[in-house]
Amino acid sequence: MENQREVQISAEMTPNPNTLKFNVDRLLIESGSYDFPDRAKAEASYLASELFDIAGVEGVFIGTSFITVSKQTEKMWQDLAPTLIEKLKAVLNSDKEIVSKDAVPSANDTSGSSEIEQKIRAVLDTEIRPAVARDGGDIIFYGYKDGIVTLHLQGACSSCPSSIMTLKMGVENRLKQIVPEIREVVQV
Incomplete structure (x- = not known):
């Protein structure tokens, strides 16, 4: 066995005061992302469950190559962060699978996309995401x-106080520049 x-x-602060981003020095998953907004959905990931x-x-x-953790408003990062880092190290240094093969990634199917949808996806994938x-x-x-355009915000963005501003002023304006047919961008 190779000695890793x-x-x-x-740890890195995010624009959302209730979310902290933990950068790691290795690849966690090949591509995409996985969102576990509650304990029930976390069953598909040993790391998230822990x-x-x-x-x-x-x-x-x-x-x-990162994990974003959202906390309850009344909890303080100085109390949570050391425990989170300890748990992250324990899981990531183990041989446990980060996300089960049965877990469904966040990115959705791109088959059957119209030309406008393809343009929207291209801007999202190359600039915004x-x-x-x-x-x-x-x-x-x-x-x-x-x-x-209907979008879903995940991770630090899902409950961020500035997410509506980001969606309207940033994402909507940029998409309208590329695809003039767009009237509005909404969040689900």
């Missing part, structure tokens, strides 16, 4: 109909 070095983890065992954890989001991932979140495209 201990995982290195750094984090939900910590009092105050409200959500877990797993990206390719990478920027949102830096803040510990993700944006998933749900659909386009009659000029309305």
Whole structure:
């Protein structure tokens, strides 16, 4: 068995005061992301289940090389962060599977997309999703109909106080520049 070095983890604040992003020095999943907004959904991930065992954890989001943890408002990061880092190291240094093979990734099916939907997805994938991932979140495209784009915010973005501003001023404005047919961007 290969002797693997201990995982290195750094914590980073996000625009959402109730969400902390933990960057790790290795690939956690090949691509996409997994959102575990509650304990029941976390059953598909050993890592997420372990984090939900910590009092105050409200959500877990797993990206390719980061984990975003959302906490209850009344909990303080200075109390939670050391326990979270300890638990992350224990799980990531073990041979346990991060996410089960049965887990469904957040990204949705792209088959059957119209030309407008393909343009929207291209902007989301090349410009918007990478920027949102830096803040510990993700944006998933749900659909386009009659000029309305439907998106779902995950991770740090799902409960962020500035998420509506990001959606309207950032995402909506950028998508309208590329696809003039868009009238509005809404969140589900």
